[in-house]
Amino acid sequence: MSSSPPSKKIRVADLSSTMSSSEKKPKVVVVGAAGGIGQPLAMLLKLSPLVGDLGVVDVVGTEGIAADLSHLKPGAVLGHPPTKDPPEPLRDADILVVLAGRAQRPGESRDDLFKFNARIITSIAKQAAELCPRAMVCIVSNPVNSLVPVFSEVFKSRGCYDQRRIFGINTLDCVRSRTFVAERKGLDVEEVTVHSVGGHSGPTILPLLSQTKPATSFTEKEVEELTFKIQDAANVVINLKAGKGSSTLSIACATYYFVSQLIEAMTGSEDVVVTAYVRSDVIPELSYLATPLLLGPNGAEKNLGLGELSEYERKKLTEVVVPELKANIQKAVEFCEAELGTKKD
Numbered sequence: 412m413s414s415s416p417p418s419k420k421i422r423v424a425d426l427s428s429t430m431s432s433s434e435k436k437p438k439v440v441v442v443g444a445a446g447g448i449g450q451p452l453a454m455l456l457k458l459s460p461l462v463g464d465l466g467v468v469d470v471v472g473t474e475g476i477a478a479d480l481s482h483l484k485p486g487a488v489l490g491h492p493p494t495k496d497p498p499e500p501l502r503d504a505d506i507l508v509v510l511a512g513r514a515q516r517p518g519e520s521r522d523d524l525f526k527f528n529a530r531i532i533t534s535i536a537k538q539a540a541e542l543c544p545r546a547m548v549c550i551v552s553n554p555v556n557s558l559v560p561v562f563s564e565v566f567k568s569r570g571c572y573d574q575r576r577i578f579g580i581n582t583l584d585c586v587r588s589r590t591f592v593a594e595r596k597g598l599d600v601e602e603v604t605v606h607s608v609g610g611h612s613g614p615t616i617l618p619l620l621s622q623t624k625p626a627t628s629f630t631e632k633e634v635e636e637l638t639f640k641i642q643d644a645a646n647v648v649i650n651l652k653a654g655k656g657s658s659t660l661s662i663a664c665a666t667y668y669f670v671s672q673l674i675e676a677m678t679g680s681e682d683v684v685v686t687a688y689v690r691s692d693v694i695p696e697l698s699y700l701a702t703p704l705l706l707g708p709n710g711a712e713k714n715l716g717l718g719e720l721s722e723y724e725r726k727k728l729t730e731v732v733v734p735e736l737k738a739n740i741q742k743a744v745e746f747c748e749a750e751l752g753t754k755k756d
């Protein structure tokens with residue numbers, strides 16, 4: 412499977428499960444659950460046959476959201492009252508999905524969000540280190556390229572870091588890639604896989620069109636146009652929403668796909684491949700990179716690397732992605748040195 416919609420064809424709100432009712436289903440907690448992504452994502456997770464207890468946490472009260480979701484089907488939904496700290500629903504979470512923080516507005520870049528979201532992620536990471544240090548952590552909040560290193564540094568400083576368990580979610584780039592390729596080439600979107608590598612911000616988003624499955628040929632012009640369309644897709648939504656948020660529905664769905672695949676791998680499926688932004692040795696100059704990963708019960712079991720790149724992809728990677736990601740990671744390192752007293756490893 413690709414990082415995009417699940418290999419096992421787990422469809423949204425598909426209520427038939429491959430998991431037997433006797434298996435313990437993981438507890439999933441969404442932080443930032445009252446926001447534009449949080450609410451639809453929590454609904455999808457509540458409907459999922461793969462999810463056990465569901466926790467919804469925010470800085471505004473989430474008890475109403477929990478009550479609302481609890482009418483959909485039986486099973487615990489744990490809301491968080493605004494006054495309680497630390498958020499009790501986080502305790503013993505198996506999967507933590509972090510959506511907390513500000514989204515882009517017209518004219519802003521993902522990188523511009525760092526000054527708002529880095530401290531929010533730091534405080535959530537400290538809470539998670541205390542309450543669910545073994546959770547699989549899915550970081551959706553932007554800028555993903557810098558916040559994954561920040562979250563990781565907090566976990567290192569608390570002695571609970573396991574690089575296999577922390578994922579930056581770039582699934583939406585893969586979902587957009589396969590949708591736009593399917594549209595352009597008249598293919599069935601369910602059959603198309605495109606891995607997007609690099610990071611999750613305009614120029615660092617690098618869809619590997621040369622590795623599209625099923626094998627598909629593109630002219631140079633098509634590669635240029637599709638790559639730009641995928642990199643710029645967020646801006647199209649942000650500008651059309653005109654100050655009322657960024658992508659919420661597509662990312663809620665993309666995150667749901669990712670979490671579904673993670674659960675499949677955690678509960679025994681052996682062939683689950685996703686793309687995510689993780690701690691990496693694939694390119695020596697970069698300590699974090701999005702690549703395809705083989706998942707297993709403990710998270711990312713094997714980094715599948717970049718595969719064979721086209722000349723266009725190799726050039727973009729070395730000339731654009733690497734320097735930009737280096738700067739994004741360095742920004743996180745400097746923030747952590749100042750805030751946590753950490754040193755680069």
Ligand SMILES: NC(=O)c1ccc[n+]([C@@H]2O[C@H](COP(=O)([O-])OP(=O)(O)OC[C@H]3O[C@@H](n4cnc5c(N)ncnc54)[C@H](O)[C@@H]3O)[C@@H](O)[C@H]2O)c1
Pocket residue numbers: 442443444445446447448449468469470471510511512513514515524528531534535550551552553554555580581582583584611656657658659662
């Ligand atoms: N990775 C991706 O592909 C992708 C795609 C779209 C959006 N995003 C990012 O996801 C994030 C959320 O987007 P949104 O549209 O839901 O934003 P939103 O503003 O609608 O919701 C954010 C929520 O976070 C909550 N929050 C703030 N501080 C918190 C804290 N300390 N603890 C718990 N909750 C806290 C807010 O109260 C709010 O409910 C943004 O950073 C956005 O840029 C990522």
Ligand SMILES: O=C(O)C[C@H](O)C(=O)O
Pocket residue numbers: 514515521553583644645648657658
């Ligand atoms: O920053 C955002 O909110 C946009 C988001 O990352 C997206 O890809 O749509």
